[in-house]
Amino acid sequence: MEIQMQQETEEKFLPVFGIRATELFSRFASKLQPDELEKLKTETVSILKDCANPSLNKIQNTTNLVVGYVQSGKTMSFTALSALASDNGFRVIIYFAGNKNNLLDQTEKRLRKDLINDGKNRDFYKIHKNPDLGDLNKICNELQISSRPSILIVVLKNYKYIEQLAQIFDSQKIKNELKNSGVLIIDDEADQASLNGYAYKNSKSEEWEDDEYTATYKSIMNLRNSLPNHSYVQYTATPQGPLLISIVDLLSPKHHTVLTPGKSYTGGKTFFVDEPGLIIDIPDDEKFNSKRNNLTEPPESLITALQLHILSVAIVVKILKTEVFLSMMVHADREQDASQKFNSWVIDIIDGWIITLSSSENDVAYKTLIRQFEKNYEEAVREYKKHNETYPDFSEIKKHIPDIIKETNIELIISKSKRKSEDIPWDDYPSHILIGADMLNRGFTIEKLATTYMPRYSIGKSNADTIQQRCRFFGYKRKYLWSCRVFLPQDVQTEYREYVDHEEEMRKWLKENDSLEEVEQLLLHTPHLNATRRNILSKDIVTSKLSGWRKINAFQSNSIAPNKKLVEKFVADNERNFSLYKNFNSSDRNHRYLKLKMEEAVSFISEFIVQNMPDAARKQATLRYLKYLMTKQKTPLEFVYVIQMAYAGEPREREFNVETEKIDTELFSGHSPKGIEVYPGDREIKFEDSICIQIHNIKFKCENRKWAGKTAYTLAFYYPEDFATNYTGKLNESDL
Structure with a gap:
């Protein structure tokens, strides 16, 4: 199953208040004081401007996080966001409205009240609840209406209904209607049901490809894969899940907004x-x-x-x-x-x-x-x-x-x-x-x-x-x-007081830091938030999945070009810093390496695009592992090795399976006694005093015209066993 990894869009857009948002805010003025209304406007624009530009006819998507307090007005925020999105080219707005029917009905009722306004705005919005393929033609017809209404789709957070929605958007008829327009997904209570419920179970499996994914999580991924230009906005009052290990996957947010509650x-x-x-x-x-x-x-x-x-x-x-x-x-x-x-x-x-x-x-x-x-x-x-x-x-x-x-x-x-x-x-x-x-x-x-x-x-x-x-x-x-x-x-009062301290500090960090990665670092290394530390990386992940060699196995056509650009720029920028690993007298077996600062390694891995779930989990776990190792108080890790394999030779040819979009043969070249120097095999091209990242340039061998002869870069990671031992030994058992 191919999954499109969220990417930051290069083309930012500045949302403008049109007739729909203006009309809604004029009604909100009776409920809010002038400064509260202005704050709502500012925060709504802030959320939408970080979304993917809906007017660009290209593959792009992003994931954002919106954090509010319990019972503080998150629904008002996302109805305001809906109106502004409608003014700015989002023709479809999807709402994951909880996993119970009462939440679904409550959200639908609120949207009808706030947006459709007792039928007065029916030219602006059309609403559907849990649609299936039988509604496809009706949705297509509504997308063709001259008033260009936004289609509001309220769906139960359940795999059955989300899969039906994915089938609708897989339709070529819908894809044709959505050219040069975007789709906005609003996930209400995003910490519930959306995240992968098998995260703990997966920590026990020995390889990322053996991981399992809950049906709802998988259906959300399928839906996102059917939408070429979309933005996914997670609303929650409990961001512990979206900010920590539960999002070591494709739902991880890139931008965030903290909502300001009203004065009362x-x-x-x-x-x-x-x-x-x-x-x-x-x-x-x-x-x-x-x-x-x-x-x-x-x-x-x-x-x-x-x-x-x-x-x-x-x-x-x-x-x-x-x-x-x-x-x-x-x-x-x-x-x-x-x-x-x-x-x-x-x-x-x-x-x-x-x-x-x-x-x-x-x-x-x-x-x-x-x-x-x-x-x-x-x-x-x-x-x-x-x-x-x-x-x-x-x-x-x-x-x-x-x-x-x-x-x-x-x-x-x-x-x-x-x-x-x-x-x-x-x-x-x-x-x-x-x-x-x-x-x-x-x-x-x-x-x-x-x-x-x-x-x-x-x-x-x-x-x-x-x-x-x-x-x-x-x-x-x-x-x-x-x-x-x-x-x-x-005892319950004590828990609430501790949580309030936790919540206020987290909100302070979110407001003061533009990057969620910076907030995550604060969370991981703050002693009095120990209740969240078990979510960093489990002992099982470190000792099994982050030991020895691990490879990124899958390829998708739309990630090959940006990864090529990333690697070639990285190599060019560091050309003078490379050293020959060892002379094996063959362009296919001669490799070079450099020591790369940890901060630069984290940046390089972060920018390398992966698009299937096992590879995404491997990548994100590696990033968290590196961040932990680089911030240890006593002996922080200062560098990793980057090894460019066969740097002077042609791309190495590998059998490619078109159906799975993975290499069918072993990525690593094996041991060979031939030649002047005995070649130990790619697996032995490594160092034991730090984590190693091999860069492989390969050429696809297959019968398919689309893939045959195409070249691409991929990565392989080596995690020395000593680092796993050090990690699990340094952390207290209670932290794991």
């Missing part, structure tokens, strides 16, 4: 650094786990959280009237049985309160319940007092409590219920309580969330991106922030 955004820094009083402890004996601590009755902290939620609704909705409703989330455990248990408890508690409050005010149970609410009132207004904000007396709140409890809508959000965010009757009730786990994570919007109760029992250290995606309590909450409360166990 409240995220991890707000809750865990600036306003830690918004966090409330869940005692260890009230943490929930179906196996380790399967509670049999509702914990006191849950009852407290429910009462604080009712009090916050009274303050914010009924008295201050700054919101029309508020919500509470209960996230106990990923098992659906746990959500059902907590749902039953919440219903029983609310029903019990309704019965109690329906009795006489002189009833003992009534008085006891009101005293509980009055006791929690001090917590409910604590942050208002602290920040000198207006708040009501309990006597004013008390009269609203019975009605709020009776008007509370309770929703169980698990896969069995099939409830979506848009199915919730948000405006019909002043109070909502949503109970669930994984269904309430990524992509589910809990409107006006004020109170979060999350008693999950933490077993071992959580993945940073996983705990962040549970942060539904992040968002635009500034208007009612002093009524927000987040109930968490102490």
Whole structure:
């Protein structure tokens, strides 16, 4: 399978605001302050200008990364990007809208609202959801419409639907319509499902060609291969995957943009650094786990959280009237049985309160319940007092409590219920309580969330991106922030604080560094980010795949010319630095070498284009290995050997398989006793004190006219065994 490696385009273009982007931003002006709107414009242009120029009729593509906070407005960013892309020659915009149907439907609904605008912009945009070959003619017809609409394609992040899309774009009819125009792929939640899920398993195989690739990942590669001029933009709030080992492949981004949240955004820094009083402890004996601590009755902290939620609704909705409703989330455990248990408890508690409050005010149970609410009132207004904000007396709140409890809508959000965010009757009730786990994570919007109760029992250290995606309590909450409360166990709070430090430092690096390679180096060598270090290179990769000789085996016609230009320029620039390896008295066996500084070696390998997955993985792993070796604190590696094979002779002829586009015979010339000097074979042309890179110039031998007689350069790498030993010995086991 041929895969086109992303390439930086030489021809940059400056996006211009046309009628579509201007119209969209005029509507956004009612939601954003002037400086926020201007920032959105600037960042949208920044993202698009790094994309491949859509007006050039040539093979080109690029991959970019956009990093935002959780619940911070990434969707607004990519709808703005879509409108600007439509103004600037992108006729097709594809959205990978998550791997669940609720995320797919949510994205489609948002695009219809923001871009098509209740049909007012139907001349500008046509939308399709999960199209197949049956939609090919319709898409072709739409591409021929005189108003030149952009075709918006929303697709589930699943191999079945992405493969169908690849088949559509493989059609010659579509290719003809897309001449001199580009395709934009927007991968929402790019750290989920898109990346190769077999990365760890592949580290155990002995050769790159034996690697496996998840079906979704492979289908994305097939789609990109069917698009000659396209840009792939990854949106994520958790860039650990796209920035580290998970992208030692063809999805690796070359440019990045950090989104600025609006002024009213409240995220991890707000809750865990600036306003830690918004966090409330869940005692260890009230943490929930179906196996380790399967509670049999509702914990006191849950009852407290429910009462604080009712009090916050009274303050914010009924008295201050700054919101029309508020919500509470209960996230106990990923098992659906746990959500059902907590749902039953919440219903029983609310029903019990309704019965109690329906009795006489002189009833003992009534008085006891009101005293509980009055006791929690001090917590409910604590942050208002602290920040000198207006708040009501309990006597004013008390009269609203019975009605709020009776008007509370309770929703169980698990896969069995099939409830979506848009199915919730948000405006019909002043109070909502949503109970669930994984269904309430990524992509589910809990409107006006004020109170979060999350008693999950933490077993071992959580993945940073996983705990962040549970942060539904992040968002635009500034208007009612002093009524927000987040109930968490102490160990989970510690994980969040560590993550916030991690996130803020990463965003700082991303803003300050133009190159993702520079950011990656900071990540790899920062001690307090050890949780991410296991993603550098596994011990198995270093000791098996980065030892001995490894060759780049595949060739694609569109990479041969740029690689030839790269190698010949490199040789010309270093002509005076080469030395003869040894005189074997034959132009085919005489080779020369030079010592190349590590920085220059990294640059040379980076620019050498490879276009199939095993070779791309080999190349990227080599780059990471070199970067590690060159930055070791005690004994950094300063140079590598570059060996130009048969430098004075003709290109060496090799059998070529047209179907696989690989050399069918051995790249290396073997041992030969003939001649004045015994030739040890190409494998012995190496040094043991550093990594070696052989440059081979070969001539294809085959019957195919396209390939026969064509010459091309390829590379072979030699990794001395001592370096693998040194690598795995120096790194702590916990780092691997």
